[in-house]
Amino acid sequence: MQYQSFLIKYAEIGTKGKNRYIFEDALMHQIREHLKKVEGDFAVQKEQGRIYVNAKSDYDYDEVVEALGKVFGVTGICPMLQIDKCEYDELREKVLEFVQKEHPEQKFTFKVRAKRADKHYPVNSDVINADVGYDILNSYPESSVDVHHPDFIVYIEIRQRINVFTKVIPGAGGMPIGTNGKAMLLLSGGIDSPVAGYMIAKRGVMIEAVYFHAPPYTSERAKQKVIDLAKQVASYSGAIRLHIVNFTDIQLYIYEQCPHDELTIIMRRYMMRIAERLANANDCIGLITGESIGQVASQTMFSLRTTDEVCELPVYRPVIGFDKQEIVDVAEKIGTFETSILPYEDCCTIFVAKHPVTKPNLNVIQRSERHLAEKIDELIETAVNTEEVVICE
Ligand code: ATP
Ligand code: MG
Numbered sequence: 001m002q003y004q005s006f007l008i009k010y011a012e013i014g015t016k017g018k019n020r021y022i023f024e025d026a027l028m029h030q031i032r033e034h035l036k037k038v039e040g041d042f043a044v045q046k047e048q049g050r051i052y053v054n055a056k057s058d059y060d061y062d063e064v065v066e067a068l069g070k071v072f073g074v075t076g077i078c079p080m081l082q083i084d085k086c087e088y089d090e091l092r093e094k095v096l097e098f099v100q101k102e103h104p105e106q107k108f109t110f111k112v113r114a115k116r117a118d119k120h121y122p123v124n125s126d127v128i129n130a131d132v133g134y135d136i137l138n139s140y141p142e143s144s145v146d147v148h149h150p151d152f153i154v155y156i157e158i159r160q161r162i163n164v165f166t167k168v169i170p171g172a173g174g175m176p177i178g179t180n181g182k183a184m185l186l187l188s189g190g191i192d193s194p195v196a197g198y199m200i201a202k203r204g205v206m207i208e209a210v211y212f213h214a215p216p217y218t219s220e221r222a223k224q225k226v227i228d229l230a231k232q233v234a235s236y237s238g239a240i241r242l243h244i245v246n247f248t249d250i251q252l253y254i255y256e257q258c259p260h261d262e263l264t265i266i267m268r269r270y271m272m273r274i275a276e277r278l279a280n281a282n283d284c285i286g287l288i289t290g291e292s293i294g295q296v297a298s299q300t301m302f303s304l305r306t307t308d309e310v311c312e313l314p315v316y317r318p319v320i321g322f323d324k325q326e327i328v329d330v331a332e333k334i335g336t337f338e339t340s341i342l343p344y345e346d347c348c349t350i351f352v353a354k355h356p357v358t359k360p361n362l363n364v365i366q367r368s369e370r371h372l373a374e375k376i377d378e379l380i381e382t383a384v385n386t387e388e389v390v391i392c393e
Contacts, residue, residue, distance in 0.1 A: 002058065006068065007163055008051040009076035009171070026176040026204075027051065027073040033238060034071050038063045048117070048159060052082070065169060070236045072202050074171030078155070081164040088123050091156075095164050096135045099154060102166050109146035110136060110166075114156040121158045128156060175204030177238050182206040183286040183316060184279035186271060187233075187242070189225045189344060192290030192319055194233050194336040195327050199318035200288050201237035208282055209233075209240050209392075210275050212247035217351075222344035230392035232336045239393035243278050246386055247271070250379050251351055257371040260353040264298045265360045266369060267351065269310045274380060276311045278387075287315045292322055297356040306360045 010027060028044050028051060035042050040059030045052050053068070061079075068077045081098045083091075114128035123131075132154060133145055157163040185197040187209040201207050211226045223244060234240045247270075254266050275287055291299045298307070308315055319327050331337035369376075 002055070002061065003079040003081070004055055005080055005082040005163075006053040006064075007078040007080050007165060008053060008068070008074055009078065009168065010051065010073050011075045011173075023073070023176060023179055024051065026178045027071070029178065030071050030073065030176045030238070031068065034067045035064070038067050040064070050159070054082075068171070069169065070172055071176070072172050072174035072204065072236065073176035075173055076171050077169040078163075078165040079167055079169075083162050083164070085118075085121070085158075085162060091162065092131060092135055095132050095154065095156060096139060098164050099136055099166065100139065103152070106140060107142040108140070108151040109144055109149070110152055110154060111145055111147050111150045112136070112154045112156065114158070116158045118158050118160070128158075132156065172202065172236065174202035177201060177204055177206055180204035180206075181286075182208060182282075182284045183288050184275055184282070184284040185209040185233075185240075185288040186275050186290075187211050187226055187230060188290070189222055189229065189340065189342075190290065191324075191331050191337065191340040192292065192295075192327050193288075194229045194290075194340060195330045195334070196288050196290040196316075196318050197233045197240075198236060198330070198334050198336075200316055201233065205286075207233065207237045207240050207288075208243070208279075208284055210243040210245060210278055212271055212274075213244050214248045214251055215246065217248065217251075219344060225339060225342055225344050227390055227392055228339050229336055230390075232334070232339065234392050236334065239391055241282070242390045242392050244388040244390060245274060245278075245383050247383060250376070250383060253372060253375060253379060255351055258368045261355055261357050262360065262365060262368050264352055264356045265303055265306055265365060268298055268303075268307045269365070269369070270376075270380070272307055272311050272315070274383060276313050277380075277384060279313055285313065287311060287313050289315060289317050290319055290327075291317045292319045292324075292327065295324065297358045300358050302359040303357075306362055306365055309362060 024046055028046060031044050041056040043054045043056055065077060068074060083094055112129045112132045114125040116125045137143065152166045155165050180203060183200055183205050185207050187193045187197060197207050209230055213223050230240045230242045250270055251267060254263060258266050279287060291304060294300060328337060331340060
Protein backbone atom coordinates (compact mmCIF):
# COMPACT_ATOMS: atom_id res chain seq x y z
CA MET A 1 0.00 0.00 0.00
CA GLN A 2 1.45 3.36 -1.00
CA TYR A 3 0.64 6.08 1.48
CA GLN A 4 0.19 9.51 0.01
CA SER A 5 1.39 11.28 3.14
CA PHE A 6 3.35 10.92 6.35
CA LEU A 7 2.73 12.91 9.48
CA ILE A 8 6.05 13.74 11.17
CA LYS A 9 5.94 13.95 14.95
CA TYR A 10 8.47 15.98 16.86
CA ALA A 11 8.55 16.65 20.55
CA GLU A 12 11.32 18.62 22.12
CA ILE A 13 11.52 21.28 19.48
CA GLY A 14 7.86 22.04 19.99
CA THR A 15 8.73 23.63 23.33
CA LYS A 16 11.10 26.34 22.18
CA GLY A 17 8.73 29.30 22.34
CA LYS A 18 9.47 32.08 19.91
CA ASN A 19 12.37 30.18 18.38
CA ARG A 20 10.11 27.35 17.46
CA TYR A 21 10.06 28.19 13.77
CA ILE A 22 13.89 28.03 13.60
CA PHE A 23 13.76 24.47 14.84
CA GLU A 24 10.89 23.52 12.59
CA ASP A 25 12.62 24.99 9.56
CA ALA A 26 15.85 23.16 10.40
CA LEU A 27 13.87 19.96 10.79
CA MET A 28 12.14 20.41 7.43
CA HIS A 29 15.49 21.15 5.81
CA GLN A 30 16.95 17.95 7.27
CA ILE A 31 13.95 15.89 6.17
CA ARG A 32 14.41 17.19 2.60
CA GLU A 33 18.13 16.42 2.70
CA HIS A 34 17.52 12.85 3.85
CA LEU A 35 14.79 12.32 1.26
CA LYS A 36 17.21 13.35 -1.51
CA LYS A 37 18.90 9.99 -0.95
CA VAL A 38 15.79 8.01 -1.90
CA GLU A 39 13.98 7.75 -5.19
CA GLY A 40 10.79 9.73 -5.54
CA ASP A 41 9.50 13.26 -5.38
CA PHE A 42 8.28 14.65 -2.05
CA ALA A 43 6.88 17.90 -0.70
CA VAL A 44 7.69 18.70 2.93
CA GLN A 45 5.14 21.11 4.37
CA LYS A 46 4.32 22.78 7.62
CA GLU A 47 0.78 23.49 8.64
CA GLN A 48 -0.48 24.60 12.05
CA GLY A 49 2.42 23.15 13.99
CA ARG A 50 2.44 19.92 12.02
CA ILE A 51 4.98 18.73 9.49
CA TYR A 52 3.81 16.57 6.60
CA VAL A 53 5.72 14.69 3.91
CA ASN A 54 3.55 14.34 0.83
CA ALA A 55 4.56 11.95 -1.93
CA LYS A 56 4.37 13.42 -5.42
CA SER A 57 5.44 10.23 -7.17
CA ASP A 58 5.93 6.52 -6.60
CA TYR A 59 8.44 5.57 -3.92
CA ASP A 60 9.71 2.60 -1.98
CA TYR A 61 8.00 2.60 1.42
CA ASP A 62 10.80 0.86 3.36
CA GLU A 63 13.41 3.16 1.91
CA VAL A 64 11.45 6.28 2.84
CA VAL A 65 10.73 5.08 6.37
CA GLU A 66 14.42 4.23 6.83
CA ALA A 67 15.46 7.68 5.59
CA LEU A 68 12.95 9.49 7.81
CA GLY A 69 14.03 7.27 10.72
CA LYS A 70 17.51 8.81 10.57
CA VAL A 71 16.46 12.43 10.85
CA PHE A 72 17.30 13.84 14.28
CA GLY A 73 14.38 15.77 15.75
CA VAL A 74 11.75 13.32 14.51
CA THR A 75 10.05 11.33 17.26
CA GLY A 76 7.47 9.49 15.19
CA ILE A 77 6.62 8.75 11.56
CA CYS A 78 2.96 8.13 10.84
CA PRO A 79 2.05 6.80 7.40
CA MET A 80 -1.45 8.12 6.90
CA LEU A 81 -4.49 8.68 4.81
CA GLN A 82 -5.09 12.39 4.33
CA ILE A 83 -8.44 13.41 2.93
CA ASP A 84 -10.36 16.60 2.29
CA LYS A 85 -13.21 17.41 4.63
CA CYS A 86 -16.23 15.40 3.64
CA GLU A 87 -19.66 14.33 4.86
CA TYR A 88 -19.54 12.35 8.09
CA ASP A 89 -20.83 9.10 6.55
CA GLU A 90 -18.19 9.25 3.88
CA LEU A 91 -15.52 9.83 6.54
CA ARG A 92 -16.67 6.74 8.44
CA GLU A 93 -16.49 4.67 5.26
CA LYS A 94 -13.03 5.90 4.40
CA VAL A 95 -11.70 5.26 7.89
CA LEU A 96 -13.04 1.71 7.85
CA GLU A 97 -11.58 1.07 4.43
CA PHE A 98 -8.20 2.35 5.64
CA VAL A 99 -8.28 0.15 8.74
CA GLN A 100 -9.16 -2.85 6.56
CA LYS A 101 -6.14 -2.24 4.34
CA GLU A 102 -3.82 -1.61 7.28
CA HIS A 103 -4.96 -4.56 9.35
CA PRO A 104 -5.87 -7.60 7.28
CA GLU A 105 -5.59 -9.76 10.43
CA GLN A 106 -9.02 -10.62 11.87
CA LYS A 107 -8.40 -10.45 15.55
CA PHE A 108 -6.98 -7.48 17.36
CA THR A 109 -7.70 -4.98 20.10
CA PHE A 110 -7.96 -1.30 19.30
CA LYS A 111 -9.28 2.04 20.34
CA VAL A 112 -10.28 5.12 18.38
CA ARG A 113 -8.90 8.53 19.26
CA ALA A 114 -10.47 11.36 17.32
CA LYS A 115 -9.29 14.95 17.75
CA ARG A 116 -11.41 17.76 16.38
CA ALA A 117 -9.05 20.72 16.02
CA ASP A 118 -11.54 22.34 13.64
CA LYS A 119 -14.53 22.97 15.86
CA HIS A 120 -16.65 23.81 12.81
CA TYR A 121 -16.80 20.15 11.90
CA PRO A 122 -20.36 19.15 12.82
CA VAL A 123 -19.57 15.96 14.77
CA ASN A 124 -17.56 15.97 18.00
CA SER A 125 -14.73 13.62 18.98
CA ASP A 126 -16.71 11.47 21.39
CA VAL A 127 -19.33 10.71 18.75
CA ILE A 128 -16.64 9.94 16.14
CA ASN A 129 -14.87 7.61 18.59
CA ALA A 130 -18.09 5.72 19.30
CA ASP A 131 -19.25 5.49 15.68
CA VAL A 132 -15.94 4.47 14.16
CA GLY A 133 -15.44 1.94 16.98
CA TYR A 134 -18.84 0.49 16.14
CA ASP A 135 -17.98 0.28 12.41
CA ILE A 136 -14.73 -1.56 13.13
CA LEU A 137 -16.36 -4.02 15.55
CA ASN A 138 -19.02 -4.72 12.94
CA SER A 139 -16.44 -5.47 10.31
CA TYR A 140 -14.18 -7.51 12.64
CA PRO A 141 -16.47 -9.54 14.90
CA GLU A 142 -13.52 -11.26 16.63
CA SER A 143 -11.91 -8.00 17.65
CA SER A 144 -12.52 -5.88 20.69
CA VAL A 145 -11.90 -2.46 22.14
CA ASP A 146 -9.17 -2.12 24.75
CA VAL A 147 -8.75 1.42 26.01
CA HIS A 148 -5.67 0.68 28.13
CA HIS A 149 -3.38 -1.55 26.02
CA PRO A 150 -4.76 -1.77 22.49
CA ASP A 151 -2.76 -3.41 19.68
CA PHE A 152 -3.22 -0.16 17.82
CA ILE A 153 -4.97 3.18 18.03
CA VAL A 154 -6.97 4.60 15.14
CA TYR A 155 -6.11 8.31 15.13
CA ILE A 156 -8.50 10.65 13.35
CA GLU A 157 -7.47 14.30 13.30
CA ILE A 158 -9.92 16.83 11.94
CA ARG A 159 -7.83 19.82 10.89
CA GLN A 160 -7.74 21.78 7.60
CA ARG A 161 -7.85 18.32 6.11
CA ILE A 162 -8.46 15.03 7.89
CA ASN A 163 -5.57 12.77 8.93
CA VAL A 164 -6.15 9.09 9.63
CA PHE A 165 -3.40 6.77 10.85
CA THR A 166 -2.86 3.69 12.99
CA LYS A 167 0.92 3.35 12.95
CA VAL A 168 3.48 5.51 14.75
CA ILE A 169 6.97 4.34 13.79
CA PRO A 170 9.57 5.58 16.31
CA GLY A 171 11.96 8.26 15.00
CA ALA A 172 15.61 8.94 15.91
CA GLY A 173 14.73 11.59 18.52
CA GLY A 174 17.11 14.41 19.43
CA MET A 175 17.30 17.84 17.79
CA PRO A 176 17.60 18.78 14.12
CA ILE A 177 21.16 19.18 12.82
CA GLY A 178 22.06 22.80 12.29
CA THR A 179 20.43 24.11 15.45
CA ASN A 180 23.51 23.90 17.64
CA GLY A 181 26.83 24.78 16.03
CA LYS A 182 29.61 22.50 14.82
CA ALA A 183 32.16 20.29 16.61
CA MET A 184 35.28 18.36 15.61
CA LEU A 185 35.12 14.61 16.30
CA LEU A 186 38.34 12.67 16.87
CA LEU A 187 37.38 9.59 14.91
CA SER A 188 39.44 6.42 15.20
CA GLY A 189 38.54 3.02 13.84
CA GLY A 190 37.25 1.84 17.21
CA ILE A 191 33.79 1.26 18.62
CA ASP A 192 33.57 4.31 20.84
CA SER A 193 34.29 7.38 18.75
CA PRO A 194 31.60 6.79 16.06
CA VAL A 195 29.07 6.37 18.88
CA ALA A 196 30.32 9.59 20.49
CA GLY A 197 29.91 11.45 17.18
CA TYR A 198 26.41 10.08 16.73
CA MET A 199 25.39 11.12 20.24
CA ILE A 200 26.54 14.72 19.87
CA ALA A 201 25.07 14.99 16.36
CA LYS A 202 21.79 13.78 17.82
CA ARG A 203 21.65 16.98 19.87
CA GLY A 204 21.60 19.06 16.69
CA VAL A 205 25.35 19.59 16.35
CA MET A 206 26.97 19.51 12.92
CA ILE A 207 30.00 17.20 12.83
CA GLU A 208 33.39 17.47 11.22
CA ALA A 209 36.01 14.77 11.94
CA VAL A 210 39.75 14.15 12.13
CA TYR A 211 41.57 10.85 11.84
CA PHE A 212 45.28 10.45 12.65
CA HIS A 213 46.78 8.06 10.20
CA ALA A 214 50.25 6.53 10.62
CA PRO A 215 51.35 4.88 7.39
CA PRO A 216 53.00 2.42 6.92
CA TYR A 217 52.22 1.32 10.49
CA THR A 218 48.53 1.72 9.77
CA SER A 219 47.32 0.48 6.40
CA GLU A 220 45.13 1.94 3.67
CA ARG A 221 42.47 -0.49 4.81
CA ALA A 222 42.52 1.01 8.31
CA LYS A 223 41.98 4.41 6.72
CA GLN A 224 39.15 3.07 4.56
CA LYS A 225 37.55 1.66 7.70
CA VAL A 226 37.48 5.15 9.25
CA ILE A 227 36.00 6.59 6.04
CA ASP A 228 33.30 3.90 6.15
CA LEU A 229 32.53 4.72 9.79
CA ALA A 230 32.31 8.42 8.97
CA LYS A 231 29.82 7.59 6.19
CA GLN A 232 27.73 5.54 8.61
CA VAL A 233 27.59 8.40 11.11
CA ALA A 234 26.89 10.78 8.19
CA SER A 235 23.78 8.79 7.28
CA TYR A 236 22.30 10.43 10.41
CA SER A 237 24.28 13.65 10.77
CA GLY A 238 24.54 14.64 7.13
CA ALA A 239 27.85 14.92 5.23
CA ILE A 240 31.00 14.85 7.37
CA ARG A 241 34.25 16.49 6.23
CA LEU A 242 36.91 14.06 7.39
CA HIS A 243 40.42 15.45 7.83
CA ILE A 244 43.03 12.72 7.47
CA VAL A 245 46.26 13.82 9.13
CA ASN A 246 49.52 11.95 8.67
CA PHE A 247 50.77 11.41 12.21
CA THR A 248 53.70 9.05 11.53
CA ASP A 249 56.60 11.47 11.90
CA ILE A 250 55.16 13.01 15.05
CA GLN A 251 54.64 9.60 16.54
CA LEU A 252 58.16 8.41 15.66
CA TYR A 253 59.64 11.58 17.09
CA ILE A 254 57.78 11.13 20.37
CA TYR A 255 58.91 7.50 20.39
CA GLU A 256 62.54 8.59 19.99
CA GLN A 257 62.51 11.40 22.53
CA CYS A 258 60.11 10.49 25.34
CA PRO A 259 59.86 7.75 27.98
CA HIS A 260 57.87 4.87 26.53
CA ASP A 261 55.44 4.56 29.41
CA GLU A 262 54.32 8.13 28.63
CA LEU A 263 53.92 7.63 24.87
CA THR A 264 50.18 7.17 24.78
CA ILE A 265 49.45 10.19 26.88
CA ILE A 266 51.85 12.43 24.96
CA MET A 267 50.50 11.19 21.63
CA ARG A 268 46.98 11.93 22.82
CA ARG A 269 48.01 15.44 23.82
CA TYR A 270 49.37 16.07 20.33
CA MET A 271 46.24 14.67 18.74
CA MET A 272 44.17 17.06 20.83
CA ARG A 273 46.38 20.02 19.96
CA ILE A 274 46.12 19.33 16.23
CA ALA A 275 42.39 18.61 16.45
CA GLU A 276 41.88 21.93 18.19
CA ARG A 277 43.84 23.73 15.53
CA LEU A 278 41.72 22.15 12.80
CA ALA A 279 38.59 22.91 14.81
CA ASN A 280 39.47 26.59 15.05
CA ALA A 281 40.26 26.76 11.36
CA ASN A 282 36.89 25.21 10.48
CA ASP A 283 34.48 27.05 12.79
CA CYS A 284 34.10 24.17 15.22
CA ILE A 285 33.44 25.27 18.78
CA GLY A 286 34.12 22.00 20.58
CA LEU A 287 35.98 18.70 20.33
CA ILE A 288 34.40 15.24 20.70
CA THR A 289 36.12 12.02 21.75
CA GLY A 290 34.96 8.49 22.52
CA GLU A 291 36.65 8.31 25.91
CA SER A 292 35.06 6.57 28.88
CA ILE A 293 36.48 6.78 32.40
CA GLY A 294 38.80 3.92 33.24
CA GLN A 295 38.41 2.01 29.97
CA VAL A 296 42.18 2.04 29.31
CA ALA A 297 45.25 3.66 30.91
CA SER A 298 44.87 6.82 28.83
CA GLN A 299 41.31 7.25 30.07
CA THR A 300 41.72 7.38 33.84
CA MET A 301 40.60 10.67 35.33
CA PHE A 302 44.28 11.54 35.84
CA SER A 303 45.03 10.94 32.16
CA LEU A 304 41.95 12.78 30.97
CA ARG A 305 42.96 15.76 33.03
CA THR A 306 46.40 15.68 31.42
CA THR A 307 44.95 15.52 27.89
CA ASP A 308 42.43 18.26 28.61
CA GLU A 309 45.16 20.59 29.73
CA VAL A 310 46.36 21.18 26.17
CA CYS A 311 43.06 22.47 24.77
CA GLU A 312 41.02 25.56 25.31
CA LEU A 313 37.94 24.35 23.50
CA PRO A 314 35.50 22.27 25.54
CA VAL A 315 35.93 18.53 24.98
CA TYR A 316 32.65 16.62 24.78
CA ARG A 317 32.86 12.97 25.81
CA PRO A 318 29.30 11.67 25.58
CA VAL A 319 30.18 8.06 26.50
CA ILE A 320 32.24 9.07 29.54
CA GLY A 321 29.98 7.19 31.97
CA PHE A 322 29.07 4.27 29.72
CA ASP A 323 30.24 0.70 30.22
CA LYS A 324 31.67 -0.95 27.11
CA GLN A 325 28.50 -2.99 26.61
CA GLU A 326 26.35 0.12 26.70
CA ILE A 327 28.53 1.67 23.98
CA VAL A 328 28.33 -1.56 21.95
CA ASP A 329 24.53 -1.48 22.22
CA VAL A 330 24.41 1.96 20.62
CA ALA A 331 27.00 0.95 17.98
CA GLU A 332 24.78 -2.00 17.03
CA LYS A 333 21.69 0.15 16.90
CA ILE A 334 23.25 2.73 14.59
CA GLY A 335 25.02 0.15 12.42
CA THR A 336 28.70 1.00 13.10
CA PHE A 337 29.57 -2.03 15.23
CA GLU A 338 30.31 -4.49 12.39
CA THR A 339 32.73 -2.05 10.78
CA SER A 340 34.36 -1.07 14.07
CA ILE A 341 35.31 -4.65 14.94
CA LEU A 342 37.11 -5.29 11.64
CA PRO A 343 40.63 -6.17 12.70
CA TYR A 344 42.75 -3.38 11.25
CA GLU A 345 45.56 -1.86 13.26
CA ASP A 346 45.22 1.40 15.11
CA CYS A 347 48.10 3.87 15.45
CA CYS A 348 47.82 3.93 19.23
CA THR A 349 48.12 0.18 19.64
CA ILE A 350 51.31 -0.08 17.58
CA PHE A 351 53.32 2.34 19.67
CA VAL A 352 51.74 1.60 22.98
CA ALA A 353 53.96 0.62 25.90
CA LYS A 354 53.44 -2.59 27.87
CA HIS A 355 52.90 -0.67 31.07
CA PRO A 356 51.62 2.82 30.28
CA VAL A 357 51.32 5.31 33.13
CA THR A 358 47.84 5.43 34.58
CA LYS A 359 48.44 8.39 36.88
CA PRO A 360 50.46 10.76 34.73
CA ASN A 361 51.88 13.72 36.55
CA LEU A 362 51.33 16.88 34.58
CA ASN A 363 54.73 18.35 35.44
CA VAL A 364 56.52 15.17 34.44
CA ILE A 365 54.65 15.00 31.12
CA GLN A 366 55.37 18.65 30.39
CA ARG A 367 59.04 18.05 31.14
CA SER A 368 59.13 15.07 28.77
CA GLU A 369 57.53 17.15 26.04
CA ARG A 370 60.40 19.62 26.29
CA HIS A 371 62.53 16.96 24.61
CA LEU A 372 60.40 17.58 21.52
CA ALA A 373 61.12 21.29 21.34
CA GLU A 374 63.50 21.14 18.44
CA LYS A 375 61.30 19.68 15.74
CA ILE A 376 57.72 19.35 16.95
CA ASP A 377 56.36 22.67 15.66
CA GLU A 378 57.66 21.99 12.19
CA LEU A 379 56.29 18.44 12.23
CA ILE A 380 52.85 19.68 13.27
CA GLU A 381 52.98 22.33 10.55
CA THR A 382 53.76 19.69 7.93
CA ALA A 383 51.08 17.33 9.24
CA VAL A 384 48.42 20.04 9.09
CA ASN A 385 49.53 21.30 5.68
CA THR A 386 49.50 17.86 4.11
CA GLU A 387 46.09 16.82 5.43
CA GLU A 388 43.72 15.07 3.06
CA VAL A 389 40.04 16.00 3.28
CA VAL A 390 37.42 13.43 2.33
CA ILE A 391 33.73 14.32 2.19
CA CYS A 392 31.88 11.38 3.70
CA GLU A 393 28.16 11.15 2.93
P1 ATP B 1 37.73 4.11 20.02
O1 ATP B 1 36.91 2.89 20.17
O2 ATP B 1 36.92 5.32 19.75
O3 ATP B 1 38.90 3.95 19.09
P2 ATP B 1 39.38 3.49 22.19
O4 ATP B 1 38.68 2.82 23.29
O5 ATP B 1 40.18 2.69 21.25
O6 ATP B 1 38.34 4.38 21.43
P3 ATP B 1 41.67 5.24 22.56
O7 ATP B 1 42.42 4.58 21.50
O8 ATP B 1 42.28 5.49 23.89
O9 ATP B 1 40.27 4.58 22.91
O10 ATP B 1 41.20 6.64 22.03
C1 ATP B 1 40.39 7.48 22.80
C2 ATP B 1 39.76 8.51 21.86
O11 ATP B 1 40.76 9.24 21.19
C3 ATP B 1 38.96 7.86 20.76
O12 ATP B 1 37.64 7.60 21.17
C4 ATP B 1 39.02 8.92 19.69
O13 ATP B 1 38.09 9.93 19.95
C5 ATP B 1 40.41 9.46 19.86
N1 ATP B 1 41.39 8.76 18.97
C6 ATP B 1 42.19 7.72 19.28
N2 ATP B 1 42.94 7.36 18.22
C7 ATP B 1 42.64 8.20 17.22
C8 ATP B 1 43.05 8.36 15.86
N3 ATP B 1 43.96 7.55 15.31
N4 ATP B 1 42.50 9.35 15.13
C9 ATP B 1 41.56 10.18 15.67
N5 ATP B 1 41.12 10.07 16.93
C10 ATP B 1 41.63 9.11 17.70
MG1 MG C 1 40.96 3.50 19.39
